[in-house]
Amino acid sequence: MNETEIMLLYASPRRKGTSAMLLERVRAVTGGEVVFVPQKGSLDDLVLTMQKVETIVISGPCYINTYPARLIELLETAAQVGGFSGQKLYGIINGGMPYIHTHQHGLANLRFFAEQNELTWMGGFVLGGGAMLDGQPLEKHMSHRKVVPAFDQFIQHIAKGAPSPDSLYEQAQPAPGKLVTRIFAHLLTFMVVKKLRKHGYDPDAPIC
Amino acid sequence: MIVIISDDSRGDWGRLLEEALLPTGRQLVRFAADNLDINPCTGCSSCSGKTYGRCVMQDDMQQVVQKIAGCQALVLLSPVVFGGVSHHIKKVMDRVALLGDPRYRMKDGELVKGMRVVPGMRYYMIGVGDKLSEAEQKAFLSLHAENRKIMDVQGQAFILDSRFDKSALEQVAKEISHE
Numbered sequence: 176m177n178e179t180e181i182m183l184l185y186a187s188p189r190r191k192g193t194s195a196m197l198l199e200r201v202r203a204v205t206g207g208e209v210v211f212v213p214q215k216g217s218l219d220d221l222v223l224t225m226q227k228v229e230t231i232v233i234s235g236p237c238y239i240n241t242y243p244a245r246l247i248e249l250l251e252t253a254a255q256v257g258g259f260s261g262q263k264l265y266g267i268i269n270g271g272m273p274y275i276h277t278h279q280h281g282l283a284n285l286r287f288f289a290e291q292n293e294l295t296w297m298g299g300f301v302l303g304g305g306a307m308l309d310g311q312p313l314e315k316h317m318s319h320r321k322v323v324p325a326f327d328q329f330i331q332h333i334a335k336g337a338p339s340p341d342s343l344y345e346q347a348q349p350a351p352g353k354l355v356t357r358i359f360a361h362l363l364t365f366m367v368v369k370k371l372r373k374h375g376y377d378p379d380a381p382i383c
Numbered sequence: 384m385i386v387i388i389s390d391d392s393r394g395d396w397g398r399l400l401e402e403a404l405l406p407t408g409r410q411l412v413r414f415a416a417d418n419l420d421i422n423p424c425t426g427c428s429s430c431s432g433k434t435y436g437r438c439v440m441q442d443d444m445q446q447v448v449q450k451i452a453g454c455q456a457l458v459l460l461s462p463v464v465f466g467g468v469s470h471h472i473k474k475v476m477d478r479v480a481l482l483g484d485p486r487y488r489m490k491d492g493e494l495v496k497g498m499r500v501v502p503g504m505r506y507y508m509i510g511v512g513d514k515l516s517e518a519e520q521k522a523f524l525s526l527h528a529e530n531r532k533i534m535d536v537q538g539q540a541f542i543l544d545s546r547f548d549k550s551a552l553e554q555v556a557k558e559i560s561h562e
Binding site: 189214236 | 526
């Protein structure tokens with residue numbers, strides 16, 4: 176693919192994190208330009224640029240069960256501007272919780288956007304437990320044995336312009352069992368409370 | 384206290400809901416999110432670390448969070464946008480993350496986080512749309528269900544047609560005030 180064929184749209188306010196790492200992994204195979212969604216100002220020019228490519232891949236974090244507000248604003252702006260003509264749209268969303276269902280709504284947002292605005296929804300990839308990576312390679316993911324080949328297969332779908340089924344990421348990330356979940360709850364809470372106490376806070380203190 | 388946060392860019396819905404809730408005698412606080420100066424969350428995580436419980440960005444969200452932290456019911460009212468909420472409402476949702484309990488616990492076999500709010504606070508979402516498909520309505524309701532799950536709060540979501548009449552909103556107001 177050349178640069179006029181694919182746009183890799185980075186929808187996180189943090190420049191280096193798991194969303195960036197995943198998009199760079201896509202770019203290593205497909206090529207294309209990484210474009211950042213600006214966190215301020217008009218989005219009209221970005222929309223016009225989106226209309227010049229054949230394929231758009233959006234990668235972003237999961238905030239409160241879907242993509243961040245600024246990406247929603249971009250989709251709303253794009254819908255107002257109009258002018259899309261069948262561009263292929265793929266989505267990647269990653270979040271901290273190890274459950275697909277917690278983050279999946281982001282892909283539903285993109286699917287409805289595509290269907291209502293003359294783009295072609297091609298599928299996406301949901302990555303749970305992604306926040307813990309914090310930009311480290313996907314090979315460090317707790318379920319890397321299944322997640323790495325599944326995500327690389329997703330990239331191949333993008334490279335070939337083929338649809339990517341939800342089953343690809345669903346089968347790679349079964350929900351952890353109750354014992355693992357209990358261990359996670361204790362371990363993560365221990366780490367969080369340790370960090371708060373280091374900063375001098377009591378996690379039970381009321382909101383000021 | 385019931386806090387109403389509405390995106391009124393497509394209709395005066397927030398005021399209409401406030402009027403419908405007035406007969407309940409509950410204290411009502413209303414914010415029109417599309418008229419507030421709210422910056423998008425930057426994901427800096429300061430609110431769960433260095434400045435625990437406080438956002439470093441100084442804008443209108445400071446006053447909104449104070450009210451949400453003390454309310455018995457939070458109602459978000461939004462046009463249904465691609466199966467979810469509008470960006471005005473999503474900005475509020477993203478910034479309310481600072482009220483999230485950073486600790487993890489198990490509920491129904493899954494990790495949840497909970498909220499540092501008034502115990503028993505209820506959370507509602509009202510989506511307004513024009514001839515929404517069943518799929519889009521389902522997605523909106525599902526978003527609310529996922530929010531409630533991770534926040535470990537009770538509440539309901541409602542979908543209204545954009546040409547809703549007063550009685551439809553009064554019915555929603557009744558559901559909200561009776562729970």
